[in-house]
Amino acid sequence: MDFSVFGDIDLGTIIAGVALIASVVAWLIDRYVLRRKRLVYRVQVDAPIGVYPSADKTQQMVDVEVRHQNAVVDNPSIVLLRLDNAGGMDIDPQDMHEKVSFAFPDRKIVGLKVTEAHPSSLGEMLQRRLVPANYVDTSKLVVPRIAINRGDHFKFLLVLSGTGKGVTHAGYLAGGSTGGGVYHEPRPRGPGRRSLMFGALSLLLVGALVALFVADVLQPPDNCASxxxxxxxxxxxxxxxxxxxxxxxxxxxxxxxxxxxxxxxxxxxxxxxxxxxxxxxxxxxxxxxxxxxxxxxxxxxxxxxxVVFAVVANRSSDVAGLTTKQLRDIYSGKTTNWKQLGGRDLPIRMVSRVGPDSGSRRVFREKVLGGDQELGISSDDCRRDDDPAAKYHRCEVGTTEELLTRVNEIEGAIGYAELGSARKFPEIAIASVDGVVPDAAKVSDGSYKFWEVxxxxxxxxxxxxxxxxxxxxxxxxxxxxxxxxxxxxxxxxxxxxxxxx
Structure with missing residues (x-):
């Protein structure tokens, strides 16, 4: 075979290019075809706390005294840990069959904080779930079981004491067509001639491969009509x-x-x-x-x-799952605060569809409420109550888009909508019903009931x-x-x- 067409590119580069193509193909298949649930973490910072006297970091570091609760922290260090839902599916609380945790060998946690999150309500929920006193003098951080939607990410900032270095993880995810997992993503290397070349090549290859995928998926109709x-x-x-x-x-x-x-x-x-x-x-x-x-x-x-429907709630509720009885108690006015369900001290604000013309409302009434009608309206805008005598909070809107927008914006809000549309709103958490997360597979096997043809x-x-x-x-x-x-x-x-x- 004549390799002259490759000019000055050596055989090693060709092999690397072929490996890159294989990696990109594997990534695309993993992300868009196999539909795995993937939680990726990256250690962005892992360093001792101190000051170097010059730009030359080979010189001795000057110690900086760190105190916590009036006690000096021995050998202090800092870790910044970022986690991303980098898969093709949402991660539900039930997916964490074995709790995901991160360990810091030969170091103890002194303090921790959620420093960044998208959406912001995800960070607030994590901060509420992470009780600092439970982690002091331990070497392990356990991620609370919460819903992490596609594209969500958050960061933990930890101050540790000890001479160790490095971060390890444990736990796994279940769910998706081929399961899921927790993966470590190393920090990206600095740019160089080879990395720039492969970066440009990867962009070209990804573009070509995406074009092939799109061409395969969006096939033209068999017949056109005017x-x-x-x-x-x-x-x-x-x-x-x-x-x-x-x-x-x-x-x-x-x-x-x-x-x-x-x-x-x-x-x-x-x-x-x-x-x-x-x-x-x-x-x-x-x-x-x-x-x-x-x-x-x-x-x-x-x-x-x-159509797979879902019960949706604003993330501020801090409740990941509900039973059919709990939903019926909410929609009958017996339960009016998320605190009664183990969540935050927030009033439950029901956002429903208008009248008998809504198919979503009919399906929710038949499949979840057991045929019972919903309560009357207490609010016109879903935020404030127009009926001061009402002991519950409920409003109605005309479309699915309006319902999801209200639930996405209003703390304590709950509603019901088609699953695919609900996933596009960052402040919305999709609740399990009787311990079952809405999913096509759960519809097929009969374990999830909130759906319609x-x-x-x-x-x-x-x-x-x-x-x-x-x-x-x-x-x-x-x-x-x-x-x-x-x-x-x-x-x-x-x-x-x-x-x-």
Whole structure:
């Protein structure tokens, strides 16, 4: 084989480049295909506390006296430890089957603090859970069992006493399609000619590989059609339908598709009423419904995917899981403060969906509340109570997006929403229900109950060459499955036969 095309690049560099390609491919597969739960830590600082008399650090260090509670700390040192959820999935409290901990051999912890966190409420929760008195005179830091969403990170600053050096970890994570783990990420090396070259090469390779992945995932539709279609109905799947629309219209440029979610029942009612007045206009409508719609002789519906719903709470509640009984006590007004559930001393503020047109509200009432109705409204803006006599706090909003925004912003807030949308809000913690974390696998095995089958309805059978028919074909195609999955939906084609009815 002629290697002259590589110019002055030696064989070692070629081998390193091939190794880099393999590493990038492995990372992409691990992150986006295998869907592991990964908690990565990096020791950003591990050094004795002292002052060097000059820039030459080979000279002797001048000791600095460190006192804690009026006692001198012997051989003080400092450690800055950063942890990131670097995986493709959220980490739930139940995933820490064996508590994750960090040890500092031959050193004792004198003090610790959470110095940085994203989101900030995650740091506040950690600081509340970390009782300093429990760690003084110990060599181990145990990470509290809390929800750590994708992209979250936080830092521990520790002051230690002793002559040791180094940090070790223990514990593991469970969950994800292939499990998960805790990984050490070394500090990045300083830039050099070789590292810069490999850095540039890695960017090119990552770009090429991502392009290949995107080309494979976002395949063009099998058939394109022109015209207009308006998708109405469920707000729980509104964002996912926008992404499906974008994927379809990127190739089928003559398709004019509008997403105008207005609630499951409202959407089906609009479709039925439009058909009774103008069959042609109804032929350009698709109504998405959380669960089957009421019987109507002219409506044609089909199951598309399973929508996994979740109970969501503002992180300030400091409660990671709830039982069905506890949820029923909250929504009946018996439990009104998170302190009653082992959380903070904060009033529980229920944020619910408006009226009977919401499919999310109907599913929550049937699957979680056992058919019981929710309480009346005590607040118009979800923050302050307009009814001074009310012993509970509850408001209603029109869409899933509004509900999640309120829960994300308001301390003590709780609500319910589609899982995929809820994961995008940094101040929201997704609660387990009866010890089960919402997940597609838990739906399949029957252990998680808060879900519903999403249906797509048309008025009569759409014309075969219409955009309505083409878009419905795309919605149930293999090309659209990755888009549905990213939105937290489980395509019916990925579930056991008969699961969607």
């Amino acid at each position: 015209g207009q279609v308006r998708v109405i109905g469920s707000t729980a799947v509104e964002q996912t339908m926008r992404e499906v629309r974008t994927a379809y219209a990127a190739e089928c440029t003559d398709a004019d598709i509008t997403i105008a979610a207005n609630g499951s029942r409202s959407g089906v009612r609009t479709l039925n009423e439009t058909g009774a007045q103008d069959v042609g206009a109804a032929g350009k409508l698709i109504a998405m419904s959380d669960g089957p719609a009421e019987d109507s002789p002219e409506l044609r519906g089909e199951a598309v995917a399973v 999403e249906h797509a309805y048309t008025y009569k059978t759409p014309e075969p060459d219409s955009l309505t028919a083409a878009f419905l074909d795309y919605l149930r195609s293999t090309q659209a499955r990755p888009v549905l999955s990213r939105g937290g939906l489980v395509p019916c084609g990925d579930l056991p036969a008969g699961f969607c009815g």
